[in-house]
Amino acid sequence: MLGVAIVGVGMVAGIHARALQDLGDIAQVRAVYDRDQERLEAFCKKWDLPGATSLEEILAKPDIDVVIVLTPPNARRDIVAAAAAAQKHILLEKPLATDSAAGRELVDLAESAGVTLGVIFQHRYREASQWLKTLVESGKLGALGIAQVNVPWWRPQSYYDEPGRGTYARDGGGVLINQAIHTLDLLQVYTGPIAEVMAMMGTSALHQMEAEDFVGAGIRFESGALGSIVATTAAYPGGAETIELGFENAAVHLGSGTATVSYHDGTVDSFGEPAATGGGADPMAFPHDWHASAQRDFLEAVRDGRQPGATGAEALNVHRLIDALVLSSRERRAVTLKEVADNG
Structure with a gap:
């Protein structure tokens, strides 16, 4: 014990x-x-x-x-x-x-x-997430072509009124490091490493906070696949985050605790049970089972x-992605993940 x-x-x-x-x-x-x-x-x-x-x-x-x-x-x-x-x-x-x-x-x-x-x-420990990981690793889906992440969450202003929340000093940022981090981490479980990003982010008129509540970005993976990221906490009333993957042999939709795989031959497989994700006004509106x-x-x-x-070492991958997205937006240019890794 x-x-x-x-x-x-x-x-x-x-x-x-x-x-x-x-x-x-x-x-x-x-x-x-x-x-x-x-x-x-x-x-x-x-x-x-x-x-x-x-x-x-x-x-x-x-x-x-x-x-x-x-x-x-x-x-x-x-x-x-x-x-x-x-x-x-x-x-x-x-x-x-x-x-x-x-x-x-x-x-x-x-x-x-x-x-x-x-x-x-x-999010890695959802049954659908683990089922999809096994399927991707089997090679049955073929090569990855595109990947799309959407995190259409909502947080009321009262959420950011707590001292320090949504600041760089306490939290390290806004929607990227506090909400989208789960989906961005899970994305790389299926796609492998990201090579380069180009992002635009900022704070919408719907919130008063230091860090970003919206980010849009294009990404290129080391495999050559392309992708996009859209994440926000300004999308009332808030919805489930999704990962869409376009493989050589099938398209994948992962969201709300379920995975659906649509093969090019017309076959459709699905796995998992729908569940709340905390994407609305109540950030704790999700089951404890995953924890x-x-x-x-x-x-x-x-x-x-x-x-x-x-592991902590593995978590550095998603942190470097977030750092690259922030740097890209601030400097209005493409940023490689190697550049960020070399700096920390």
Whole structure:
């Protein structure tokens, strides 16, 4: 039985607590910490979990093996450094960090200490997502020609009125790093690496915030395939994110927890069950099962001495894509992913 500690009890912490309730066969939550004492007490009372007075108290406990860090991305460096030094394995809620350079530092800290660093990309663990991954890897679909990502989400102004939300200092940006990151990560599971991007982004008249609530981009993959990205939190009332893939032998539609494959011979296969995705005004309107699957994979990886399905090092891929999109828009030019990787 692995001992787990939770650090940070903000908006997403309830999903993690509920998911961990399903994992009693492998893990037990033995401590929870948040700097806000009132919020910590309310959380521990709701979920019947033991609180801790400090991060140091958690890291000193020999029966804690894994620290799940749910703080904003700008508040993680010192937590990760201390946890790694204490030989605790670390699971981070997305994003890994505010940008790829900061993310690279976290990866290096964990690698130097010899501890496992994972990131929650729960969309990978949807049954339809995994079914499609197996199908793509089989080669049955043929070569990829085009890929299209659409994230038509909605967030009311009240969402961005929380101090720090939608800022570069705390969050690392807007719709790209907070919402679209899941879909952009999943995209590359099916397409392979992206070589180059050209983007335009900005803040629409529908929100008052520092970072972007809309981005449109063209992309070129290392395979030679072409694609597009459109992502926003200004599309009321908000809809499901989708990935459309055009292969040599079939077209794929992935969205709302289901995958549909339309072959050129007229055959149609589908897999999965429709589910909410949190694309509307309530960002927590999605099932906890995907988080539970991601947590289980990480915990089993720690137990078995293997790498989890979404490592910190692997998360750098989507962060470099986001950095490239931001740089392309700011400098109004095409940006290669190699250029961004060389800088962090």
